[in-house]
Amino acid sequence: GMTKGIKHLVSISDLTTPEFTSLVNRAAHHKKIFKSGQPVSSEISEALKGKLVAMLFSKRSTRTRISTEGAAVYFGGHPMFLGKDDIQLGVNESFYDTTRIVSSMTSCIFARVNSHSEIQQLCEHSSVPIINSLCDTYHPLQAICDILTIKEAFGETKGLKLAWVGDANNVINDLAIAALRSGIRVSVAVPRGIEMIPTIVDVAKTISQETGASFEVTNDPKHACTDANIIVTDTFISMGEEAQKQKKLQQFSGFQVNSDLTKLAAPNWKFMHCLPRHQEEVTDEVFYSDNSIVFEEGENRLYAAMAAIEAFVIKKELA
Ligand code: CP
Ligand code: NVA
Numbered sequence: 491g492m493t494k495g496i497k498h499l500v501s502i503s504d505l506t507t508p509e510f511t512s513l514v515n516r517a518a519h520h521k522k523i524f525k526s527g528q529p530v531s532s533e534i535s536e537a538l539k540g541k542l543v544a545m546l547f548s549k550r551s552t553r554t555r556i557s558t559e560g561a562a563v564y565f566g567g568h569p570m571f572l573g574k575d576d577i578q579l580g581v582n583e584s585f586y587d588t589t590r591i592v593s594s595m596t597s598c599i600f601a602r603v604n605s606h607s608e609i610q611q612l613c614e615h616s617s618v619p620i621i622n623s624l625c626d627t628y629h630p631l632q633a634i635c636d637i638l639t640i641k642e643a644f645g646e647t648k649g650l651k652l653a654w655v656g657d658a659n660n661v662i663n664d665l666a667i668a669a670l671r672s673g674i675r676v677s678v679a680v681p682r683g684i685e686m687i688p689t690i691v692d693v694a695k696t697i698s699q700e701t702g703a704s705f706e707v708t709n710d711p712k713h714a715c716t717d718a719n720i721i722v723t724d725t726f727i728s729m730g731e732e733a734q735k736q737k738k739l740q741q742f743s744g745f746q747v748n749s750d751l752t753k754l755a756a757p758n759w760k761f762m763h764c765l766p767r768h769q770e771e772v773t774d775e776v777f778y779s780d781n782s783i784v785f786e787e788g789e790n791r792l793y794a795a796m797a798a799i800e801a802f803v804i805k806k807e808l809a
Contacts, residue, residue: 496616496618501627501628514672516800517793518642520796520800537808539567543562543597543803545623555571561796565796565804585608605627621798628660631791632764638790639783640669643760652677653720654678655722656726657724657742663686675704715755719755721762723745726742746772760782
């Protein structure tokens with residue numbers, strides 16, 4: 491999204507296909523440099539020298555926090571974690587005043603918030619780029635990471651089939667668009683009574699027409715997993731939905747990824763999950779199987795954060 495000429499990372503649907511592809515390629519590039527064991531060029535290690543990377547997090551995080559701090563340090567910046575119990579926001583100070591102040595002293599704001607409208611407000615009032623680090627509607631950093639992980643596992647993305655078995659949530663909203671932009675067919679299985687947001691379905695259908703990769707939503711996990719190369723799920727109870735736990739667990743009966751589903755998949759199937767994971771959405775047998783690439787996926791969050799900082803904060807491709 492663009493406000494006041496600043497480019498923010500809000501969702502994958504906001505990006506063009508070349509912009510998205512470039513983020514994945516740059517994530518791979520920085521992974522290679524980071525893992526080479528060679529010293530990093532000063533162009534990289536001084537890119538954010540003397541600058542703060544603000545992390546405005548109103549929800550818990552393991553991966554997003556570590557990867558953002560790691561990426562900030564890689565570029566020579568200083569990550570500053572601003573958790574909900576650390577700062578005045580929400581207790582003594584408004585969202586608007588906080589946004590003005592934080593952005594006046596930092597190079598960018600990684601924001602993990604509740605509603606999507608909070609991301610929109612941040613974009614409207616911040617003088618520096620906002621990187622959406624999860625809201626109730628989107629999780630773009632996870633989608634960049636996931637396509638990198640799929641590329642590494644399969645070499646080529648075009649023609650693969652991705653099955654999502656689970657909730658119509660922030661993770662699939664960006665992953666579906668990211669996969670379609672990468673030429674991956676997407677079949678989303680959600681329980682009856684749970685709908686994807688219509689505008690996201692519309693965007694998915696448009697991109698599907700552009701890239702020729704099909705998109706469908708079904709209520710049948712078996713249908714979605716048939717011939718799938720990648721099976722993905724996530725928690726049934728996202729952060730903030732704790733009060734609906736009992737109701738949702740009932741609604742999702744039959745949606746656990748287990749060997750009955752994976753045996754329908756393509757022979758080279760892989761299992762993915764953004765984590766954190768619970769038993770109810772995937773059995774241990776699948777989660778810890780040789781077909782599971784969840785820990786490679788988790789590590790790749792670091793390189794997705796590097797690509798996001800480079801593209802939206804440094805705004806220059808570094809050798
Ligand atoms: N996948 C993910 O965003 O994990 P965290 O909630 O631990 O950051
Ligand atoms: N859908 C989950 C993702 C956590 C990384 C949530 O919003 O809690």
